[in-house]
Amino acid sequence: xxxxxxxxxxxxxxxxxxxxxxxxxxxxxxxxxxxxxxxxxxxxxxxxxxxxxxxxxxxxxxxxxxxxxxxxxxxxxxxxxxxxxxxxxxxxxxxxxxxxxxxxxxxxxxxxxxxxxxxxxxxxxxxxxxxxxxxxxxxxxxxxxxxxxxxxxxxxxxxxxxxxxxxxxxxxxxxxxxxxxxxxxxxxxxxxxxxxxxxxxxxxxxxxxxxxxxxxxxxxxxxxxxxxxxxxxxxxxxxxxxxxxxxxxxxxxxxxxxxxxxxxxxxxxxxxxxxxxxxxxxxxxxxxxxxxxxxxxxxxxxxxxxxxxxxxxxxxxxxxxxxxxxxxxxxxxxxxxxxxxxxxxxxxxxxxxxxxxxxxxxxxxxxxxxxxxxxxxxxxxxxxxxxxxxxxxxxxxxxxxxxxxxxxxxxxxxxxxxxxxxxxxxxxxxxxxxxxxxxxxxxxxxxxxx
Amino acid sequence: xxxxxxxxxxxxxxxxxxxxxxxxxxxxxxxxxxxxxxxxxxxxxxxxxxxxxxxxxxxxxxxxxxxxxxxxxxxxxxxxxxxxxxxxxxxxxxxxxxxxxxxxxxxxxxxxxxxxxxxxxxxxxxxxxxxxxxxxxxxxxxxxxxxxxxxxxxxxxxxxxxxxxxxxxxxxxxxxxxxxxxxxxxxxxxxxxxxxxxxxxxxxxxxxxxxxxxxxxxxxxxxxxxxxxxxxxxxxxxxxxxxxxxxxxxxxxxxxxxxxxxxxxxxxxxxxxxxxxxxxxxxxxxxxxxxxxxxxxxxxxxxxxxxxxxxxxxxxxxxxxxxxxxxxxxxxxxxxxxxxxxxxxxxxxxxxxxxxxxxxxxxxxxxxxxxxxxxxxxxxxxxxxxxxxxxxxxxxxxxxxxxxxxxxxxxxxxxxxxxxxxxxxxxxxxxxxxxxxxxxxxxxxxxxxxxxxxxxxxxxxxxxxxxxxxxxxxxxxxxxxxxxxxxxxxxxxxxxxxxxxxxxxxxxxxxxxxxxxx
Numbered sequence: 001x002x003x004x005x006x007x008x009x010x011x012x013x014x015x016x017x018x019x020x021x022x023x024x025x026x027x028x029x030x031x032x033x034x035x036x037x038x039x040x041x042x043x044x045x046x047x048x049x050x051x052x053x054x055x056x057x058x059x060x061x062x063x064x065x066x067x068x069x070x071x072x073x074x075x076x077x078x079x080x081x082x083x084x085x086x087x088x089x090x091x092x093x094x095x096x097x098x099x100x101x102x103x104x105x106x107x108x109x110x111x112x113x114x115x116x117x118x119x120x121x122x123x124x125x126x127x128x129x130x131x132x133x134x135x136x137x138x139x140x141x142x143x144x145x146x147x148x149x150x151x152x153x154x155x156x157x158x159x160x161x162x163x164x165x166x167x168x169x170x171x172x173x174x175x176x177x178x179x180x181x182x183x184x185x186x187x188x189x190x191x192x193x194x195x196x197x198x199x200x201x202x203x204x205x206x207x208x209x210x211x212x213x214x215x216x217x218x219x220x221x222x223x224x225x226x227x228x229x230x231x232x233x234x235x236x237x238x239x240x241x242x243x244x245x246x247x248x249x250x251x252x253x254x255x256x257x258x259x260x261x262x263x264x265x266x267x268x269x270x271x272x273x274x275x276x277x278x279x280x281x282x283x284x285x286x287x288x289x290x291x292x293x294x295x296x297x298x299x300x301x302x303x304x305x306x307x308x309x310x311x312x313x314x315x316x317x318x319x320x321x322x323x324x325x326x327x328x329x330x331x332x333x334x335x336x337x338x339x340x341x342x343x344x345x346x347x348x349x350x351x352x353x354x355x356x357x358x359x360x361x362x363x364x365x366x367x368x369x370x371x372x373x374x375x376x377x378x379x380x381x382x383x384x385x386x387x388x389x390x391x392x393x394x395x396x397x398x399x400x401x402x403x404x405x406x407x408x409x410x411x412x413x414x415x416x417x418x419x420x421x422x423x424x425x426x427x428x429x430x431x432x433x434x435x436x437x438x439x440x441x442x443x444x445x446x447x448x449x450x
Numbered sequence: 451x452x453x454x455x456x457x458x459x460x461x462x463x464x465x466x467x468x469x470x471x472x473x474x475x476x477x478x479x480x481x482x483x484x485x486x487x488x489x490x491x492x493x494x495x496x497x498x499x500x501x502x503x504x505x506x507x508x509x510x511x512x513x514x515x516x517x518x519x520x521x522x523x524x525x526x527x528x529x530x531x532x533x534x535x536x537x538x539x540x541x542x543x544x545x546x547x548x549x550x551x552x553x554x555x556x557x558x559x560x561x562x563x564x565x566x567x568x569x570x571x572x573x574x575x576x577x578x579x580x581x582x583x584x585x586x587x588x589x590x591x592x593x594x595x596x597x598x599x600x601x602x603x604x605x606x607x608x609x610x611x612x613x614x615x616x617x618x619x620x621x622x623x624x625x626x627x628x629x630x631x632x633x634x635x636x637x638x639x640x641x642x643x644x645x646x647x648x649x650x651x652x653x654x655x656x657x658x659x660x661x662x663x664x665x666x667x668x669x670x671x672x673x674x675x676x677x678x679x680x681x682x683x684x685x686x687x688x689x690x691x692x693x694x695x696x697x698x699x700x701x702x703x704x705x706x707x708x709x710x711x712x713x714x715x716x717x718x719x720x721x722x723x724x725x726x727x728x729x730x731x732x733x734x735x736x737x738x739x740x741x742x743x744x745x746x747x748x749x750x751x752x753x754x755x756x757x758x759x760x761x762x763x764x765x766x767x768x769x770x771x772x773x774x775x776x777x778x779x780x781x782x783x784x785x786x787x788x789x790x791x792x793x794x795x796x797x798x799x800x801x802x803x804x805x806x807x808x809x810x811x812x813x814x815x816x817x818x819x820x821x822x823x824x825x826x827x828x829x830x831x832x833x834x835x836x837x838x839x840x841x842x843x844x845x846x847x848x849x850x851x852x853x854x855x856x857x858x859x860x861x862x863x864x865x866x867x868x869x870x871x872x873x874x875x876x877x878x879x880x881x882x883x884x885x886x887x888x889x890x891x892x893x894x895x896x897x898x899x900x901x902x903x904x905x906x907x908x909x910x911x912x913x914x915x916x917x918x919x920x921x922x923x924x925x926x927x928x929x930x931x932x933x934x935x936x937x938x939x940x941x942x943x944x945x946x947x948x949x950x951x952x953x954x955x956x957x958x959x960x961x962x963x964x965x966x967x968x
Binding site: 109110111113115116119140141158159162163344345346347348349350382383384385386387388389391392393429432433434435436437438439440441442444446447448449 | 616617618619621648649666667670671861862863864865866867899900901902903904905906908909910947952953954955956957958959960962964965966967968
């Protein structure tokens with residue numbers, strides 16, 4: 001709040017002015033503050049803020065609400081042209097519309113140094129995002145240093161020392177996030193998107209065939225070998241302990257069946273076990289005691305899912321994703337929306353308008369169905385993104401999504417949003433975050449880090 | 451011969467961007483030791499120690515060549531020294547680079563010595579840049595350079611980058627950083643679109659109100675005379691010309707804040723509406739003001755060229771104003787406002803010609819049939835290839851020189867590898883004679899500022915602008931394959947990141963040394 005003010009020396013004799021606000025009291029009003037816990041999808045994030053004299057009061061049932069209330073309070077401050085800070089008398093009662101408000105970052109297409117991940121967690125907190133969906137590995141590289149299978153990153157990372165996340169790195173991210181009320185949900189996407197896994201784990205991936213001979217290339221994870229399940233069980237056991245969140249994202253997207261089809265052993269296995277669809281093989285892939293998040297394909301392909309599975313909708317045009325949301329919720333599953341919020345898809349002009357307008361409950365369904373929409377995620381896939389351009393590409397565009405997921409459904413005035421978002425953007429810049437401009441304009445304090 | 455990236459077989463010239471015109475190289479390589487590496491002047495060189503451009507270049511390039519070196523490393527034993535000997539024919543060390551300055555250089559690398567010969571210091575700076583890109587490290591961090599012969603010169607004389615400091619203020623540091631990155635890609639003109647509608651950050655000594663009333667903030671969002679001098683001298687040391695643009699008569703809203711009566715008052719019916727339009731071309735005070743302003747600008751900016759703008763003039767305000775209409779009648783222009791614009795621009799060009807400057811104007815000026823001096827350069831910015839190729843034909847047919855910017859509006863971002871579009875532009879592909887083709891003096895990458903400021907300028911500019919840099923420097927035939935360019939540009943991008951330029955990735959992959967900032 002006061003970062004830009006030069007530190008005045010401690011002056012004991014300093015009188016406080018008659019209307020100076022000197023204290024913000026923070027009250028946690030429920031017996032269990034959850035201070036030492038990890039946030040979850042059921043965490044109470046509500047708070048009440050009353051800015052008044054003699055002191056301002058922030059009340060929240062849990063620490064998570066208190067964190068949000070502090071962020072709000074910091075945003076109520078404004079400066080006059082002499083640099084004096086003021087705040088208006090205010091009463092706020094606030095809580096999020098959706099419980100799952102996430103950002104996806106992809107550290108496989110490009111390695112993301114820890115610093116940029118932490119800076120973005122900080123920025124997420126400024127925007128009241130509460131889930132960091134860490135798409136940590138994929139085809140191109142495997143930077144996660146596994147204790148059980150260190151060869152995975154040894155062989156699969158871009159570089160085994162400089163482009164990996166050690167257990168200490170991962171711990172740091174998780175704790176940094178926790179202190180800001182942010183859950184860390186890792187995604188270990190299988191059975192597709194796993195090319196890099198095969199470098200350090202022989203026989204994990206399916207050998208593709210051309211005709212009757214192996215072609216030398218590999219496809220998705222090999223679902224018929226016992227070794228696959230031994231590996232997966234051990235690997236996900238480790239993941240379950242390393243990542244404390246109650247959910248893990250299993251991926252399940254874009255599985256190319258051609259390699260499986262080409263492999264004679266798999267063909268034979270399918271016939272013997274009379275599997276109707278290939279994706280049913282997914283059923284056996286993992287056993288952990290976590291809840292699962294999966295991309296929509298798994299649902300679309302009729303795989304049997306646990307009732308508390310969270311289905312992540314990402315495909316299609318507006319009509320298609322709205323239909324998907326209707327289908328998923330009418331089958332009784334909880335769902336998350338990402339389709340309209342693929343922030344990696346850049347274009348010229350103020351594309352934040354589109355992000356602001358999209359609403360996850362905009363589809364034909366009952367009230368019950370709409371309740372199954374627990375939120376959404378803005379995705380920043382990494383094909384063209386790394387630390388050099390991540391932060392300006394994510395912010396302030398993701399802030400438009402943040403408001404859609406937190407604020408009331410009827411907060412839709414785009415012109416008012418522009419004015420407020422412009423101020424919010426300058427605020428992020430002042431706090432050292434290179435959030436890019438919305439349009440021709442200026443901030444009183446421009447971005448200094450080059 | 452095009453082998454890739456095994457330390458045994460590394461060909462140095464492949465690591466150079468833009469691709470030199472002529473080179474032969476071998477796999478024979480020589481180790482370099484930062485503690486036994488020297489720059490020196492050849493005995494025959496017209497420039498010797500004390501030459502500011504080359505002395506500072508030696509210092510700068512030493513750090514660029516040996517990024518890991520700190521003077522604490524005392525362990526390496528000092529064996530055979532390596533000397534880079536620089537000789538130039540002309541001692542133009544204390545001058546500014548000109549439109550026709552030779553940037554040619556010959557670089558010959560053999561055992562223990564590199565000979566760099568150039569006509570001017572500017573050519574020598576280009577050669578040093580090339581040499582710095584030829585040095586590479588093996589997996590153990592040892593430095594090497596391959597035996598090479600290079601004869602290089604630019605295809606086009608004018609290779610520019612436009613920055614817009616009106617839509618968003620750019621701190622001086624951001625401009626200086628851009629100049630560094632420009633030098634790495636051998637860009638040689640910084641087109642400073644310094645003022646426009648939204649703000650007037652240029653602090654004029656003759657008319658201080660222009661910035662005190664027209665800048666976003668009169669203290670924090672201005673360029674003082676000292677800032678401007680700093681940019682110009684920093685650019686000069688890297689062989690970069692600074693071309694200022696004071697765009698008029700349109701794009702001047704911010705000018706009216708500090709100079710009342712400069713802009714045309716728009717009318718609604720018979721009463722002023724309270725809004726203002728382009729510069730008022732009918733008042734003598736306008737031309738008195740412009741003369742004084744351009745006199746100052748001409749002395750502040752040493753380049754012999756000045757950009758006068760002249761684009762996108764909206765006639766509706768002029769039309770609404772009774773005094774303007776009366777003037778049109780008096781001058782016999784009828785209802786043709788292009789004639790009024792022509793009248794205005796001709797007056798301004800006369801002012802700048804009298805100040806000994808050559809003008810560059812946007813293509814709109816030619817399109818409106820304005821009478822402009824033969825040596826005025828037209829800046830083409832509109833349209834898709836079919837459209838701008840026609841314009842290139844038309845303008846060069848009329849005997850005028852042109853600059854091409856249309857295909858290089860890199861502020862227009864889109865998803866995917868759009869650098870390929872910038873790379874495959876063919877600036878001389880239009881119907882015309884050889885003489886006409888020679889009139890294309892170069893091109894410019896434009897980074898308009900509506901959506902750009904210091905938070906996103908660098909990743910948006912680099913390495914996409916570098917694709918255009920190669921198109922403007924290198925031989926077209928040798929650089930016709932985008933697919934061959936891809937791995938080279940990926941490497942060059944990693945080099946930029948290593949040098950502290952926040953250049954974004956082209957596609958999936960990694961650099962040995964990633965960007966460690968936010």
